[in-house]
Amino acid sequence: MDVAFGQYCEGDSLLHRLDPRAKLIISILYIVVIFLAKNVFAFAAVTVATLAMIFISRIPKVIIAGGLKPILFIAMFTAVFNIFFFKGETLLVDVWIIKIYLEGLINAGLIVLRIVLLLISTSLLLTYTTTPIALTDGLEQLLSPLAKIGIPIHDFSMMMTIALRFIPTLIEETDKIMNAQKARGADFSSGSIIKRVRALIPIIIPLFVSAFRRASDLATAMECRCYTGGKGRTRMNVLHASPRDFVFTFCVICLGAGVILINIYAPGYSVSM
Amino acid sequence: MSEIVLKDVNYIYNKGTPYEVHALRDINLTLGGGIIGIIGHTGSGKSTLVQLLNGLAKPSSGKVLFDGEDLWEKPERVRAARFRAGLVMQYPEYQLFASTVYEDIAFGPRNMGLSADEVDRRVRLAAEFAKVSPDVMERSPFDLSGGQKRRVALAGVIAMNPEFLVLDEPAAGLDPGSRRFILGGIKEYRKKSGNSVIIVSHSMEDMASYCDRIIVMANGRVIMDGSCAEVFSRSLELIGLGLDVPQVTHIASALRECGIDIGRDVYTVGYAAEKLDSFCKKA
Numbered sequence: 386m387d388v389a390f391g392q393y394c395e396g397d398s399l400l401h402r403l404d405p406r407a408k409l410i411i412s413i414l415y416i417v418v419i420f421l422a423k424n425v426f427a428f429a430a431v432t433v434a435t436l437a438m439i440f441i442s443r444i445p446k447v448i449i450a451g452g453l454k455p456i457l458f459i460a461m462f463t464a465v466f467n468i469f470f471f472k473g474e475t476l477l478v479d480v481w482i483i484k485i486y487l488e489g490l491i492n493a494g495l496i497v498l499r500i501v502l503l504l505i506s507t508s509l510l511l512t513y514t515t516t517p518i519a520l521t522d523g524l525e526q527l528l529s530p531l532a533k534i535g536i537p538i539h540d541f542s543m544m545m546t547i548a549l550r551f552i553p554t555l556i557e558e559t560d561k562i563m564n565a566q567k568a569r570g571a572d573f574s575s576g577s578i579i580k581r582v583r584a585l586i587p588i589i590i591p592l593f594v595s596a597f598r599r600a601s602d603l604a605t606a607m608e609c610r611c612y613t614g615g616k617g618r619t620r621m622n623v624l625h626a627s628p629r630d631f632v633f634t635f636c637v638i639c640l641g642a643g644v645i646l647i648n649i650y651a652p653g654y655s656v657s658m
Numbered sequence: 659m660s661e662i663v664l665k666d667v668n669y670i671y672n673k674g675t676p677y678e679v680h681a682l683r684d685i686n687l688t689l690g691g692g693i694i695g696i697i698g699h700t701g702s703g704k705s706t707l708v709q710l711l712n713g714l715a716k717p718s719s720g721k722v723l724f725d726g727e728d729l730w731e732k733p734e735r736v737r738a739a740r741f742r743a744g745l746v747m748q749y750p751e752y753q754l755f756a757s758t759v760y761e762d763i764a765f766g767p768r769n770m771g772l773s774a775d776e777v778d779r780r781v782r783l784a785a786e787f788a789k790v791s792p793d794v795m796e797r798s799p800f801d802l803s804g805g806q807k808r809r810v811a812l813a814g815v816i817a818m819n820p821e822f823l824v825l826d827e828p829a830a831g832l833d834p835g836s837r838r839f840i841l842g843g844i845k846e847y848r849k850k851s852g853n854s855v856i857i858v859s860h861s862m863e864d865m866a867s868y869c870d871r872i873i874v875m876a877n878g879r880v881i882m883d884g885s886c887a888e889v890f891s892r893s894l895e896l897i898g899l900g901l902d903v904p905q906v907t908h909i910a911s912a913l914r915e916c917g918i919d920i921g922r923d924v925y926t927v928g929y930a931a932e933k934l935d936s937f938c939k940k941a
Binding site (some may be wrong): 398445447448561562567568569570572586588592 | 674675676703709712715737740741744745746747750752753754755756765766770800815818888
C-alpha cells in the first residue's frame with residue numbers, strides 16, 4: 386500500500402507559506418472554477434493553472450503521480466461509461482450494439498481531467514503543503530462565527546485534528562498487520578470476490594482493536610492534561626493573514642472569471658455533466 | 659538443512675522521493691542452522707533484513723536464494739517462502755483476530771492447504787512449543803494477558819512448521835519472567851524440531867545466552883559476524899557503535915583494568931563465575 390495519500394510534504398514554497406484559512410477558501414474557489422469550466426479551452430486554462438501550482442509548490446512529481454493512484458479505478462470507470470453511453474453527432478465506431486461518438490471521447494477525456502484536477506489541486510493546497518494541524522486551526526477559525534449560534538465548532542475541529550492525525554498512523558498499522566498476515570500465508574489478491582472480502586477479516590479486526598486501544602489511550606492522555614473542551618483555550622500559533630494570501634485568492638478569482646469568459650466567447654467541445 | 663543466501667542485497671525505501679532511505683547496503687550472508695542473532699540499532703536495517711527472508715520485501719538489487727533458488731524468479735516461490743521462513747513480527751500480539759485461540763493458531767496451517775487432521779496436530783504441537791496451555795485454546799485471544807497473547811501469536815507461526823523461524827524482537831516489552839519463558843520455548847523448539855531460528859533483538863543479555871552465532875548490523879551493513887565469544891570480545895567496538903554488551907562483559911573489562919584478567923570472551927554469568935573461580939585458585 387502506498388502512503389502518499391494524505392501526507393504533508395515538507396517544504397518552504399509560496400504554497401506552504403500561505404495562511405491555512407486562505408488555502409481553504411482558495412480550494413473551495415478552485416473547485417468551483419474547475420466545475421465552471423465547460424469546454425476544451427476553459428479546461429486548458431485550468432490545467433495550465435494547476436500545473437503552475439505544482440511548479441510553485443515544488444512537490445516532487447513522483448508524489449503527485451502516486452497520489453493519483455487511488456482514483457485510477459474511478460477515473461477509468463467514468464471514462465468507460467462516457468465513451469460507450471454518450472450520444473453525440475459524429476459517429477466514430479459502430480460495431481454491433483457499440484456506438485462510440487467523438488463527443489463521447491472528448492467528454493470522457495474532460496471528465497477524467499476534471500477528476501484529476503480536483504484531486505491534484507485540493508491535495509496540493511490542503512494536504513501536501515499544509516500540516517493537518519494548521520488546516521484544522523484554519524477551519525476552526527473560519528467557522529468560529531457559527532459557535533455563536535451554539536454549534537460546537539471547537540469539538541468538531543478537535544475531532545478532525547485527531548482523525549487527520551491518525552490517518553498516517555492507521556495506514557502504517559494496516560501495512561504492518563497486512564505484512565503479519567501475509568507472513569502467515571494470507572492471500573489478498575487472488576480468488577473470488579467473496580474470498581477476497583473474507584481475506585480482509587484478519588486485517589480489519591486487529592485494526593479496529595488497535596484503533597480503540599489508541600482512542601482510549603489518547604483520551605486518557607488528554608484528560609491527564611486537563612482537557613475539558615474549547616472554552617477559554619488560547620492558541621499557541623495565532624494565524625496572521627498577509628498580502629500574499631489576498632493576492633493568491635485574487636488570482637484564483639481572476640482564473641474563475643477567465644474561465645466564464647472562455648465558456649461564453651470561445652465555445653469549443655463542451656462537456657455535459 | 660536448508661539455507662538462505664543473501665547476495666549483494668540492497669534495499670531502498672521510497673526510491674526517488676525526498677523520503678528515500680537506503681536501508682540495506684551490499685549485504686552478503688548465508689543463514690542456516692542453529693540460533694542466529696541479529697543485533698543493531700534502531701534503523702540499522704535489521705527489520706528490513708528479516709522481511710527479505712520470507713519475500714515480504716523485494717530487494718532493490720541483489721538476490722535472495724532459498725536453497726540456491728532465486729526467490730523472486732517465480733511468483734509461487736515467494737508464497738512458498740512465507741511458509742518456509744516463518745516470520746514473527748514485532749509486537750505480534752496485535753495481529754490476533756480470530757474468535758478463539760485455536761482458530762488463530764490454525765490460520766497459518768489452513769492457508770497452507772493442509773488437511774483438518776494435520777492442522778489440528780500442528781496447532782496442538784505449536785501450542786505446546788509456545789507454552790500456550792490447552793485450557794485457553796477455546797477462549798478469545800483478546801481476553802488473554804500480554805505475555806499469553808505474544809505466545810499465541812508465536813504459536814501461529816510455529817504451526818506452519820517453517821524451516822526458518824524468524825523472530826523480530828520476540829521479547830520486547832515483556833517482563834523478565836515472560837521473557838525467559840518465551841525465549842526458553844524458542845530454544846526448546848530449536849532443539850526438538852531441528853529448524854533454524856533467527857532472532858532480531860537489541861538485548862545483549864538475551865543474545866548472549868541464547869544464540870550460537872551473532873550478526874551485528876549498523877547503517878544497513880553487516881559489521882560483525884561470528885560466535886558470541888568472537889563478537890562480544892570486541893566489546894569496545896560494539897560500544898563505539900552505540901550498542902551495548904552484556905553487563906557481565908562490562909564487569910570483566912572493569913576487572914581487567916584493575917589487573918584481574920579473566921579473558922575477553924566473557925559474556926555469560928556462568929562462564930564468568932567459572933573463569934573467576936579458576937583465577938582465584940591460581941592466585
